[in-house]
Amino acid sequence: MARIYAAVVGSFPRPRGLARLVGRFNSGKIDYEKLELGYEKYTQRLFKLFISASIEYFTDGMLRWDDVFNPLIGYVDGLRVDGLYRFYENNFFFRAPQVVGRIKLVGNCPIPDWYGNSKRILNEVAGNSKSYVLKAVLPGPLTFALNSVNEYYSDIVDLINDYVYNVLQPLVKELKHRGAEVVEVHEPELTYGRADSRLKFYDVELLSKLFTELGVRLWLQTYFGDACSALNYLLYLARHIVGVDLIASKDYSRYLNYFSEFNSLAIGIYNSRSTLVERKRSVGWYISRFAKLHVNEIFVANNAPMDFLPEIIAVRKVRKLGRFVKSFKAGGVK
Template identity: 20%
Template sequence: MTELVATTTGLFPLPDWAKSELADLKGHQKDDLVSGDEPPAVVEQYDRARAEVVDRQQAAGLDRIVEGQLRWDDVLAHPLAVAENVETQGIVRYYDNNNFYREPVVTGDLSPTGDLAADLEAAEVPGDQLQAVVPGPYTLADLATDDHYGEGFLDAITEFLVGEVEQFPDHATLLVLEPSLVEEPPEDGEDERASEAIDRVVGASDAESVVYPFYGALSEKTHAHLLDADVDAVGYDFVSDHEDNLYNINEYGTTDSVALGFVDGQNTSVEQPDLLRQRVEWVDENTPAATFDRAFVLPNTETFYLPTERFEAKLDALGALTRTEEVTQ
């Protein structure tokens, strides 16, 4: 039987109290305060909020705990937005939705910052529960603008992420988020380079690796190349596109373990545990040639879109999915 692992994609909504308190502390200086050098009062509020969302995940019974990425005002572009030799310029749309981030423009050589590792350390989650979240190299390069490297930009972004991951504390899972593989599919030749870049990033960690594209399904060729990377689990956003994701698995195979995006990260309707179990069973029944060692069940996108109350209800539904003593609803 497939082992189910309840987890999330990270990038949580700020708790309601933190939204107002941080807005008051930051005032009109937001661009200065997300540089990684926040004043002590801001750091204190983020620490408090991080502790709260960690406790909430543990109370929900999740199998893997993330630190929440509450500081990631620039969403998946955050690691570059706090790096040296990067200028954060105009506000640009975050994929095809009503969210925005500051465009990170790389103007010089990149060096790892340790910013992500510091947040993971601050979360104080045991290593056998901790899930580290990073943007994939292809996605981070896609969200950024290069004014320095030229053809070697993806390689530079990859080395930057490798350096970040190498500083991480002990963690059970490395979750690599790659929505740009779906939203801005790589061209011929570039898809192979993207797969090689992902391979290098996951290779920087000893943890179980999950690469999760979302906002739809991968093209057939991109999916095939991604399977060439030494990844433990590839993810599928079944909320956005169940037919093409199912086709990719049945036509081209997949990894021994998978990640299944079955909780809608952008919709306030709360899925019940029974429904999630049925969706997992549906995948098993409709992939006759595949036998999965482990299935990570998680939201199909980041969850910062959700109101706090609905977000927490979805955490509870995910946690109940893997608690055998839970009474089905």
């Protein structure tokens, strides 16, 4: 029987109070110190929510991020921040990376420090409990490459390669140095379908190699696409944690046996794009089926970043998720 955990994936809705602070900072009405205090306060509030909801694996809600690429791309040489582009099929837009030269992480990227800071806040909130794992989040190479406006690399493989070795590698090393055990790499492109199989295989091969070498657990997160259609590639990462969007994988039950080959699966069953809160019965049905597989770990999670929801609904879903997993583990759900 697999070990079951409650998990939250990706971003959490930026609270209104924090958004107001960011707006005031952007228009020069408050200084950086006040903004930092805001981040501290709202990160603490978020961790309290996760802990009270019995969530065991989570991120810091990416409260400092505008989208999955920003602010990271502002700290990469060879990149400019381009216009607004739609983020897949959502009414959500991101500033695209415009590749104008060979890419390389610059020395002053604050992301590892932000992680370290969140880790400190978590320790304060959780009283140094080891029951909670704070994941760092970074965009995946394929997703980065295919959402870039590439004006430099003649072969996209070179762009992917440089992103992995000149951006991800130094970042993951620094994150590990700040205590990160698990890094959640967002790779919706693996299941979305724009990339050819050569690129997908290259992507998973590089990621697997990189994280194995660095000794950090890779949580490869896919969303917005059918995981079953990408099993070939995802199985390459069977030793790592693979996050799948079961809301977008309608036909997953036909492929259940293949899912048995994974070591650790994060099953996204709480819909981050619907205000309807999931019913206990349907969630229980999903978990029971996956719990029977020969998988070591099952992470019950939301299916995609939660930025697409109003905060009040996201809070409701997180509470339901945590409560449900807790009662499932206690044998209260059949």
